[in-house]
Amino acid sequence: MRPSVAEERAHAILDQLDDWTLASEERSAFGKRLATQWRRNSVFVAAAFFGLTVFAMFALIALCKSIGATEFAAAAIAIAGAEVLIRRKRMFGSGIESALFIGGLIAFIGGLPSGNTKDAMLVFAAAFALAAWRMQNAIFGTIGAIFVALYFSENWQAHHDYWRVAMVPLALTIVAIVAKRWIGQRPWIDAFWSYVAIVMPLVAEVLGQFATYDSHGRIERVVLYVVLALIAIVAGLHLRDHALLIAAAVCIAIAAFEAHDLTELALEWKLIAGGVSLLAISGLLSRALRGRTTGFVATPAQLTRFDELIKLGAAMAAQPEKHAHAETTNPDMAGTDGGSGSFGGAGASGEY
Amino acid sequence: MISFEPELSDARDNGVLTPATAARLIALQRREVFSLFGEVRALAWIGAMLAASGISLLISNHIKDIGVLTMQLVLAAAAAGCYAWTWTRRDRQSLVSDSILLLGGMIASADAGWIASDSRILLFLAVFHAVGAYVYKSRSLLSLSIGALAGWLGVERNLDMLVSRNLDLALRGFGCAAILALWREIDRRVRPSTTFTPVFEHTAITFAFWSALIVATNNDTASTGLLITLILAAASAHFAFRTNTETFLLYAAIYSALAIDAWAWNTFNTTGVRSLVVLITAVAVVAILFALHRRFRK
Numbered sequence: 001m002r003p004s005v006a007e008e009r010a011h012a013i014l015d016q017l018d019d020w021t022l023a024s025e026e027r028s029a030f031g032k033r034l035a036t037q038w039r040r041n042s043v044f045v046a047a048a049f050f051g052l053t054v055f056a057m058f059a060l061i062a063l064c065k066s067i068g069a070t071e072f073a074a075a076a077i078a079i080a081g082a083e084v085l086i087r088r089k090r091m092f093g094s095g096i097e098s099a100l101f102i103g104g105l106i107a108f109i110g111g112l113p114s115g116n117t118k119d120a121m122l123v124f125a126a127a128f129a130l131a132a133w134r135m136q137n138a139i140f141g142t143i144g145a146i147f148v149a150l151y152f153s154e155n156w157q158a159h160h161d162y163w164r165v166a167m168v169p170l171a172l173t174i175v176a177i178v179a180k181r182w183i184g185q186r187p188w189i190d191a192f193w194s195y196v197a198i199v200m201p202l203v204a205e206v207l208g209q210f211a212t213y214d215s216h217g218r219i220e221r222v223v224l225y226v227v228l229a230l231i232a233i234v235a236g237l238h239l240r241d242h243a244l245l246i247a248a249a250v251c252i253a254i255a256a257f258e259a260h261d262l263t264e265l266a267l268e269w270k271l272i273a274g275g276v277s278l279l280a281i282s283g284l285l286s287r288a289l290r291g292r293t294t295g296f297v298a299t300p301a302q303l304t305r306f307d308e309l310i311k312l313g314a315a316m317a318a319q320p321e322k323h324a325h326a327e328t329t330n331p332d333m334a335g336t337d338g339g340s341g342s343f344g345g346a347g348a349s350g351e352y
Numbered sequence: 353m354i355s356f357e358p359e360l361s362d363a364r365d366n367g368v369l370t371p372a373t374a375a376r377l378i379a380l381q382r383r384e385v386f387s388l389f390g391e392v393r394a395l396a397w398i399g400a401m402l403a404a405s406g407i408s409l410l411i412s413n414h415i416k417d418i419g420v421l422t423m424q425l426v427l428a429a430a431a432a433g434c435y436a437w438t439w440t441r442r443d444r445q446s447l448v449s450d451s452i453l454l455l456g457g458m459i460a461s462a463d464a465g466w467i468a469s470d471s472r473i474l475l476f477l478a479v480f481h482a483v484g485a486y487v488y489k490s491r492s493l494l495s496l497s498i499g500a501l502a503g504w505l506g507v508e509r510n511l512d513m514l515v516s517r518n519l520d521l522a523l524r525g526f527g528c529a530a531i532l533a534l535w536r537e538i539d540r541r542v543r544p545s546t547t548f549t550p551v552f553e554h555t556a557i558t559f560a561f562w563s564a565l566i567v568a569t570n571n572d573t574a575s576t577g578l579l580i581t582l583i584l585a586a587a588s589a590h591f592a593f594r595t596n597t598e599t600f601l602l603y604a605a606i607y608s609a610l611a612i613d614a615w616a617w618n619t620f621n622t623t624g625v626r627s628l629v630v631l632i633t634a635v636a637v638v639a640i641l642f643a644l645h646r647r648f649r650k
Binding site: 009010012013020021022023026029030033034041044045048049051052053055056058059060062063066067094096180181182183184185187190239240241242245246249266267268269270271272273274275276277278279280281282283285286289293294295296297298299300 | 353354355356359363366368369370373376377379380383384385386387388389390391392393394395396398399400401402403404405406407409410413414446447448451452455598599602605606609613622623624626627628630631634635637638641642645
């Protein structure tokens with residue numbers, strides 16, 4: 001028992017209804033028309049419930065172990081609880097049932113006898129895949145895909161070959177970009193491919209770096225990620241899909257990281273040049289889109305509901321920290337080697 | 353790709369949506385109108401943060417080569433340039449102005465750090481950015497101002513502070529929260545159309561709860577910390593219902609659970625009892641929150 005395609009689509013529309021410009025009567029009438037039997041929460045509230053329930057799961061496992069019951073008992077209680085909430089209370093997308101379900105599966109795996117790490121990766125991948133299917137949860141599916149990539153990485157790590165280890169996540173990225181072309185019915189499947197396209201280039205880079213024990217940049221990798229970024233940009237602009245444009249940005253960031261020691265330029269100049277370039281590009285785009293009403297526009301809309309919060313938080317955290325009564329050794333050379341310590345500002349408080 | 357055109361057409365045909373509204377929303381589903389607002393704003397913001405980080409590194413690595421006075425003058429000119437650029441475009445729609453202004457503010461912070469290392473410079477920065485925030489009506493500059501104020505009071509802004517058990521830090525955190533609450537009230541009374549209120553509210557309650565948790569995680573003051581957290585949680589929940597802002601209800605629930613668990617951890621010695629208390633707390637908080645959440649939505 002889980003939401004039908006029509007119900008899931010109704011939920012997806014309800015999730016974005018607040019972002020659409022509608023008259024209040026239209027919003028209310030449309031909301032009532034889309035109402036389903038399922039009890040759901042907004043993303044933020046569901047995340048809070050998920051966190052609290054995961055907390056309870058840890059305590060349940062610890063309690064079961066302390067009284068002589070195994071992790072299997074905790075797993076059975078959690079999964080049964082999740083199914084009761086879904087079937088009896090019609091809870092789907094509340095954050096509680098999904099935390100119980102995945103928590104139960106992980107507790108079950110925790111109770112299994114310790115085997116080798118490689119097989120464990122596949123078991124975790126299967127658990128997250130099962131949870132993704134049962135809960136219609138794209139994030140669980142993406143974590144499952146990461147475990148698949150980890151499984152192959154564990155198998156091939158002994159070769160210390162970047163390309164061999166990065167092959168699977170890179171292939172998954174390509175598959176995800178192609179899959180976005182398909183017109184699907186289930187919103188969670190579409191979200192799954194979006195997340196895979198965004199995350200997998202990063203997984204490829206991290207696993208590749210770990211496998212080679214080498215943080216030096218390579219020109220062939222720079223070329224690869226630039227090409228991948230171009231593919232994602234072209235696909236994103238053609239399909240007009242935000243996720244593919246974000247995936248392109250991730251690929252460009254990885255290419256920039258790989259290129260970091262290919263030139264003699266000092267890091268500070270690279271950062272300044274990169275920052276000024278991004279500001280210039282965004283300024284040009286802003287100017288080009290100004291006044292447009294069809295096609296590509298710059299109509300205010302939020303990438304996520306929390307982007308403002310993230311930006312303000314980051315700006316606040318970037319301010320310098322200093323104890324009100326901190327002493328300085330040489331006020332005339334504040335911040336230099338002979339001066340004070342933790343002062344920086346400008347985004348990177350420095351422990352000089 | 354997902355498209356909700358069938359649902360929108362159905363709603364139009366049944367008179368739920370007017371034809372004009374449905375046509376506009378269907379155009380969005382067909383991507384005939386595609387907004388790059390988020391992408392452009394994100395690019396500008398990342399650009400500003402990268403440039404600010406580069407400037408910070410430049411200062412620390414080359415201050416001796418360039419000279420303090422020269423560096424100060426260059427930074428002051430750069431910051432003034434950012435402020436002036438934003439000022440000249442204040443009447444135009446621009447997606448990058450806010451990021452340029454933020455960059456200017458951060459450069460000004462870095463510059464001030466080289467003028468004097470005394471902690472009073474942070475107070476100066478708090479005032480300077482606050483004035484900028486009001487002149488430019490910028491929440492980004494307000495965030496810089498609050499960050500500088502917290503820095504002046506010696507309040508750390510990282511997760512490590514939660515387990516620091518430093519009561520002096522907790523007191524400073526409470527002080528910062530009180531100042532922000534007062535500032536919010538004055539701002540609301542003087543400027544009824546202010547957009548700064550949510551920034552003050554979320555920051556003040558976060559500082560207050562974090563400070564209460566510091567007290568709760570300290571072995572000697574665990575009970576006092578729990579009591580303070582529960583009082584704050586009650587106030588936060590009341591505020592949530594009064595202002596119809598659900599986030600404050602979540603703050604109340606999550607921080608209460610953490611404080612109770614910290615208290616249990618400090619009070620009991622056996623794993624079984626500790627786990628039982630944590631389990632009961634988590635289940636109770638989820639149940640209470642779920643019940644309140646349903647009432648809240650009505």
